[in-house]
Amino acid sequence: MPMDWEEWQKSRQKRSSPPRNGGDNGRGAPQFSVNLGGFFRKFDRFGKRLSWVWLLGIIVLVWLASGFFTVEPYERGLVKLFGRYSRQVEQGLRYHWPWPFESVIKVNYTQTRQFDVGGGGTRGLEEATMLTGDENIVNIQFMVLYKVDDPVAYAFNVFDPEKAIRDAAISAMREVIGRNSIDGALTENRAHIQEDTKDTLQAMMDKYRTGLTVDNVELQDVHVPSDVIQAFKDVTSAREDSERSVNEATGYRNNHIPEAEARAYAMVAQAQAYKSERVNRAQGEAARFLQLLYEYRKAPAVTRQRLLLEAMDSVLGSVDKYIISGDGARAVLPVLPLSAPQASAPEARASAAGTGEAASGAPQGSEQK
Numbered sequence: 525m526p527m528d529w530e531e532w533q534k535s536r537q538k539r540s541s542p543p544r545n546g547g548d549n550g551r552g553a554p555q556f557s558v559n560l561g562g563f564f565r566k567f568d569r570f571g572k573r574l575s576w577v578w579l580l581g582i583i584v585l586v587w588l589a590s591g592f593f594t595v596e597p598y599e600r601g602l603v604k605l606f607g608r609y610s611r612q613v614e615q616g617l618r619y620h621w622p623w624p625f626e627s628v629i630k631v632n633y634t635q636t637r638q639f640d641v642g643g644g645g646t647r648g649l650e651e652a653t654m655l656t657g658d659e660n661i662v663n664i665q666f667m668v669l670y671k672v673d674d675p676v677a678y679a680f681n682v683f684d685p686e687k688a689i690r691d692a693a694i695s696a697m698r699e700v701i702g703r704n705s706i707d708g709a710l711t712e713n714r715a716h717i718q719e720d721t722k723d724t725l726q727a728m729m730d731k732y733r734t735g736l737t738v739d740n741v742e743l744q745d746v747h748v749p750s751d752v753i754q755a756f757k758d759v760t761s762a763r764e765d766s767e768r769s770v771n772e773a774t775g776y777r778n779n780h781i782p783e784a785e786a787r788a789y790a791m792v793a794q795a796q797a798y799k800s801e802r803v804n805r806a807q808g809e810a811a812r813f814l815q816l817l818y819e820y821r822k823a824p825a826v827t828r829q830r831l832l833l834e835a836m837d838s839v840l841g842s843v844d845k846y847i848i849s850g851d852g853a854r855a856v857l858p859v860l861p862l863s864a865p866q867a868s869a870p871e872a873r874a875s876a877a878g879t880g881e882a883a884s885g886a887p888q889g890s891e892q893k
Contacts (some may be wrong), residue, residue: 677735
């Protein structure tokens with residue numbers, strides 16, 4: 525039968541307590557008592573000390589085990605000794621002295637990070653509103669892609685690298701937009717603005733030593749504010765009308781100037797040809813005169829007679845000639861068409877022939893050649 529614990533304790537206390545009657549236990553006979561209470565009290569104190577040692581040892585082991593940490597392949601571990609950078613560790617299972625001696629920061633240096641500027645809300649609208657170089661207001665929404673290039677600089681040089689690169693991106697975009705017109709920002713200069721903003725932002729990151737590399741800057745949306753969109757449309761329409769008028773005037777000029785230049789060239793060429801023809805003719809006549817003079821000096825009489833005959837041939841070669849001999853000379857007036865001096869040569873011949881046939885006193889010895 526198992527012993528009750530309370531009864532055992534009571535019996536132990538009775539055996540450990542001294543006899544009241546000088547050694548008589550009440551039964552009239554002396555008894556030997558063993559002092560087990562002290563032993564158990566000592567054992568309790570030893571057990572309590574042992575439990576505290578074990579507890580302290582467990583705490584120390586847990587504290588030492590807390591120094592183990594794992595670094596992933598895409599991470600870098602940065603160990604700090606009393607809050608100051610100590611060393612950099614690679615991937616794998618690593619150990620550092622537990623807090624408060626050392627601590628570790630893990631930085632993902634392979635992940636491509638991004639953020640958008642100009643999203644919804646009042647803050648996004650304030651960030652997106654910018655002023656162009658021709659003093660026009662434009663709303664720009666863009667995205668920045670970046671990654672960590674130097675984990676140590678990223679973790680220790682700047683208090684908040686994400687906020688730093690965001691503020692720097694907005695500043696760089698404002699600077700670039702301020703050097704461009706609104707038409708360029710809306711149309712053909714978007715690629716140039718993206719590249720210029722990327723270079724400007726990277727220069728800022730290098731200057732601040734943030735350890736960040738900018739991969740790309742992408743313009744997502746570029747538009748004018750809704751409050752001024754109608755005025756902008758009016759300005760754009762007026763600019764288009766102006767460009768159309770300029771283009772029409774340019775086309776008219778391009779059409780008429782070559783035509784006028786061609787006419788001027790033709791007139792100049794015609795004048796040059798006339799000049800050359802007159803000069804050549806004058807030179808030819810002068811040369812001909814000199815040849816005649818040379819021949820005249822050799823035989824003046826013959827040359828004079830020849831010149832006379834050539835002159836008479838040139839003068840009388842194209843007119844009708846009448847040779848009248850004998851008594852026919854007295855009837856010259858009825859034969860010649862003196863009454864109609866303006867008549868043409870065929871009409872004059874026909875009139876003269878009719879008059880000669882009708883006249884009774886016409887000379888019979890006349891001959892026409």
